[in-house]
Structure formats: C-alpha cells, structure tokens
Amino acid sequence: MKISRQEIIKLHHQYERTELEEYGYQRIVTDHTIRQIADSPQGSFISAFNVPEDHLDLIIENEIDAFKQLGKGFEWKVYSYDNPSNIGARLIHHGLREDDNESFMVLDLNTHIDCVSMGHSSTLIPVRDASGVRKAIDVQRQIWPQTFDEFENSLCQRLEQSPETISMYLVQDSGQTVASGWITYQPNSPFAGLWGGSTLPGYRSRGHYRNLLAARAWEARERGVRYLTIDASEMSHPIVESLGFEKISDTRGYRYEILC
Incomplete structure (x- = not known):
C-alpha cells in the first residue's frame, strides 16, 4: 500500500x-x-x-x-x-x-520496481576490492572538481570491514570504465541511498546511468529494502522521475570548511 x-x-x-x-x-x-x-x-x-x-x-x-x-x-x-x-x-x-x-526523491520498490529495467546493453561490474574503488572514484574525479583521496580511502575501508552496508558498481563501454555509482544501507532501515551515479561526458545518452540505477534498485529490492532515495541534481532529476521516483522535497547543503 x-x-x-x-x-x-x-x-x-x-x-x-x-x-x-x-x-x-x-x-x-x-x-x-x-x-x-x-x-x-x-x-x-x-x-x-x-x-x-x-x-x-x-x-x-x-x-x-x-x-x-x-x-x-x-x-x-x-x-x-x-x-x-x-x-x-x-x-x-x-x-x-x-x-x-537538489531534489530529494524516493522510489517505492514495492510498487515501482518494474519501471526500473535495464536499457541498452552495458557491462556492469560489481566492485570487490580497492582496485575497483579506485576505478569508481577516478570517474568521479573526472567530473567533479574536488579532492576524493580521503573519501576513496574511507570507501575501501567500508567495503572491507562492513560490506553489508555498501555496494559499488562500474560500467564499462568498449573496455573503458565510463560510469560508477554506489548504494548504502543502514541496519533496520527501510531506506537505501543512491550515490555517485556519474557518467563521463562522452558516454552519456547511452543508457549507462539508467542501467547503473537499475542494478542498484534490484539489489535493494532483493535485500528487502522498501524505499530507494536519491538527492537528484538538475541533470538526473528528469531521468529518475521517468523511472517512478517522486520528489519529496528540495534539499541543500551548507558547508563550513577548515583550511588545512
């Protein structure tokens, strides 16, 4: 219901x-x-x-x-x-x-999972080790103007020490890693969060983002998660909306930075 x-x-x-x-x-x-x-x-x-x-x-x-x-x-x-x-x-x-x-959006996996299907053929690769994490973060580095070194280390540690709380995926096109994203889980929560979900500019509009999302959505459903969440950018909002995600609210971060 x-x-x-x-x-x-x-x-x-x-x-x-x-x-x-x-x-x-x-x-x-x-x-x-x-x-x-x-x-x-x-x-x-x-x-x-x-x-x-x-x-x-x-x-x-x-x-x-x-x-x-x-x-x-x-x-x-x-x-x-x-x-x-x-x-x-x-x-x-x-x-x-x-x-x-950003738009905080939610997909009810009990009622909309059939909307989230694989599109065009993509080579999806689950991340199992530090090498895979590095490839995933290298995609992010090429898109977002920020430092990912500490974040990469924390993801490696989390994947090794608490693998039940995170899954990461790579997408390959012609042998090159062109997209990456991950999903996080909290114990006893009916929600799972989508993060990353980025595709290199030259490989967009080929269904890679959709396939990356679909893989994580079906995994969450198999694990008994009810709701999938995402903080959608202006670019990703129409894509996830077409897959059944509903906007719940706007959300915005405010950052206080320490200069090292």
Missing part, C-alpha cells in the same frame, strides 16, 4: 536522520543537533536538528565552535520542510557556503 509524502518524510527523518549511525562516524547527540563526526578533517555533518527560531543564531555559532575545536569542517544539510524556514539564510550569514539545490 502506498503511503503519503508526509509519512515518508516521517520515516526518513527517523531512520536516516535522527537515528542514523553512519559507518565510520562518531554520533554525538546534543540538545539541538545530531552530529556525525568523521575521522578526517572534512566529511562530518549534522544529520538532524531541532532548532528554536529565537535561538537559531546562538545554536549555529555553538555548532561552528564545536566543529572548530575538533578541527573538522562540516555540512549542515537542510530539507525544504525543515524549520525554521530561514535557517539557510542564517547559515550563510554565519559563513557557511551554500551548495547547489
């Missing part, structure tokens, strides 16, 4: 924000936030918050000070249904950098 948007928001907030225990992170619960602390200087984030508007600026300042004392940069992710509604503007005021807007 299909459930409402508000019910999905409630479930997602519970399992993937408030109760989130991300692999490789230290979870710290305060009066107003839940911090997820990474081992590295970057990568930490606030997964959930309950911030009264009349104390908003003070709480933001306290969070910045707490992460600075730890020597960590962090992301404060805001969904369009979060309160207070002016939190994004206040985060910018306090020096956090605004990322691009």
